Amino acid sequence: METLSFRHTAAHALAGARAHALVGVVGSGNLEALFERVLDGNACVVEVVTAVAGYGAVWSEVIADFVQRYSPGGLRICIHDGGARPDTVALRLAQGVSLMADDHE
Amino acid sequence: MNEAAPQGGEPAAPRRTGARDPQLSSWFESTARQRLAGLLDGGSFSEILGPEQRELSPHLRQFGLPPAFDDGMIVGRGRLAGRTVLVAAQEGRFLGGAVGEVHGAKLVGLLRAVRSMAADARALLILFDTGGVRLQEANAGEVAIAEIMHAMLQARAAGATILGLIGGRAGCFGGGGLIAACCSGLIVSEQGRIGVTGPEVIESNQGVEEFDAADRALVWRTVGGKHRRLIGGADAFAEDHAESFRSAAIALLERPCRFDLEVTVAEHARLRERLARLGDADDAWAIWARLGVADPTRVPDMPAPEFLELVARLQDERRDAR
Numbered sequence: 001m002e003t004l005s006f007r008h009t010a011a012h013a014l015a016g017a018r019a020h021a022l023v024g025v026v027g028s029g030n031l032e033a034l035f036e037r038v039l040d041g042n043a044c045v046v047e048v049v050t051a052v053a054g055y056g057a058v059w060s061e062v063i064a065d066f067v068q069r070y071s072p073g074g075l076r077i078c079i080h081d082g083g084a085r086p087d088t089v090a091l092r093l094a095q096g097v098s099l100m101a102d103d104h105e
Numbered sequence: 106m107n108e109a110a111p112q113g114g115e116p117a118a119p120r121r122t123g124a125r126d127p128q129l130s131s132w133f134e135s136t137a138r139q140r141l142a143g144l145l146d147g148g149s150f151s152e153i154l155g156p157e158q159r160e161l162s163p164h165l166r167q168f169g170l171p172p173a174f175d176d177g178m179i180v181g182r183g184r185l186a187g188r189t190v191l192v193a194a195q196e197g198r199f200l201g202g203a204v205g206e207v208h209g210a211k212l213v214g215l216l217r218a219v220r221s222m223a224a225d226a227r228a229l230l231i232l233f234d235t236g237g238v239r240l241q242e243a244n245a246g247e248v249a250i251a252e253i254m255h256a257m258l259q260a261r262a263a264g265a266t267i268l269g270l271i272g273g274r275a276g277c278f279g280g281g282g283l284i285a286a287c288c289s290g291l292i293v294s295e296q297g298r299i300g301v302t303g304p305e306v307i308e309s310n311q312g313v314e315e316f317d318a319a320d321r322a323l324v325w326r327t328v329g330g331k332h333r334r335l336i337g338g339a340d341a342f343a344e345d346h347a348e349s350f351r352s353a354a355i356a357l358l359e360r361p362c363r364f365d366l367e368v369t370v371a372e373h374a375r376l377r378e379r380l381a382r383l384g385d386a387d388d389a390w391a392i393w394a395r396l397g398v399a400d401p402t403r404v405p406d407m408p409a410p411e412f413l414e415l416v417a418r419l420q421d422e423r424r425d426a427r
Contacts, residue, residue: 001166001169001170001171019157020155020156020157022138022155022156022174022175025136025173025196025198025199026171026172026173026198026199027198027199030198032156032173032174034156034157034174036157049171049172050171051169051170051171078174080171080172080173080174081171082171
């Protein structure tokens with residue numbers, strides 16, 4: 001098991017009113033991600049606990065790409081990973097941002 | 106019959122409609138949260154100890170396993186046809202829905218909370234999806250099962266109706282099977298499996314001649330939903346979607362539900378009689394034949410409406426199971 005942490009500054013804060021959202025399930029080849037609007041301004045922190053050690057460089061690339069695409073400013077994202085592939089990680093992150101961007105609480 | 110269908114009948118494949126409507130998508134394929142969304146009145150669910158509260162398993166990290174924010178157990182309250190109910194749902198995809206310390210404690214807390222509801226409105230639904238106790242926290246899990254059963258019987262003695270809904274991919278086994286047996290009523294789908302010792306465990310302990318766990322048709326006709334319904338182990342049969350579980354739950358909640366010495370004695374008598382009548386049958390087919398099913402081998406392939414008609418015809422064979 002490995003714990004990773006990534007800190008980014010997004011281009012702008014993510015719109016929407018939701019305080020938090022959960023997507024996915026911790027299962028083989030899957031992951032859960034908890035999105036919380038708790039950071040100031042454009043900061044974005046992604047914390048990863050993964051069952052599979054040794055893929056820090058891949059996580060770093062996937063998350064940097066995600067921050068650039070979606071500008072998730074203000075979000076702390078905590079991931080529990082059961083060995084998801086990078087494309088699954090990217091889809092879950094996109095799914096969470098879409099829930100958080102909702103205007104309803 | 107479809108030529109490609111396996112002989113002797115595995116359950117019909119779960120619906121893969123891709124439907125966005127949570128009430129119509131497959132219960133078997135859904136996550137615990139999707140099941141709750143489809144079961145309850147739209148938007149009525151409010152979670153207790155949600156993921157953002159971070160009540161994580163204190164044990165899994167020692168085994169190199171990532172925890173889950175809800176520990177695979179989602180508890181809360183919602184409405185069912187306008188009536189307030191407490192709900193608990195197990196996530197079968199997280200460690201097979203296995204019961205650990207936090208997972209179990211959340212259900213115990215909910216079972217205690219049901220007693221603080223109005224005396225004539227105590228209702229709790231458990232959406233089972235579990236292989237039993239979590240091996241990584243076995244002692245805490247075993248204790249949790251005992252605490253859950255204790256809390257269930259206390260709640261039922263206080264007049265609560267506790268319904269179990271079974272149709273998830275992990276089935277309902279081990280301690281989960283014991284908890285299910287303490288419910289006021291059970292709703293099961295064809296894909297749902299109920300038991301204590303699972304097929305693989307029976308095979309590895311008693312040998313493949315005793316039970317071949319690779320024989321899927323045998324597994325389903327022994328522990329599957331249709332068999333449980335026919336022998337009175339479950340009180341209602343649902344199709345593999347939330348809408349069907351929902352209407353079955355609404356109907357069962359209307360049924361008067363007593364829990365006292367008289368009911369328990371009658372239930373023991375019923376089980377004793379059932380054992381005497383069916384105990385020497387060596388296969389579910391033989392049991393169904395004795396129950397009056399004309400062509401037992403057809404049961405696994407029977408569409409739900411026809412199966413429900415069959416159940417209605419055999420009504421007196423399945424007196425109230427609890």
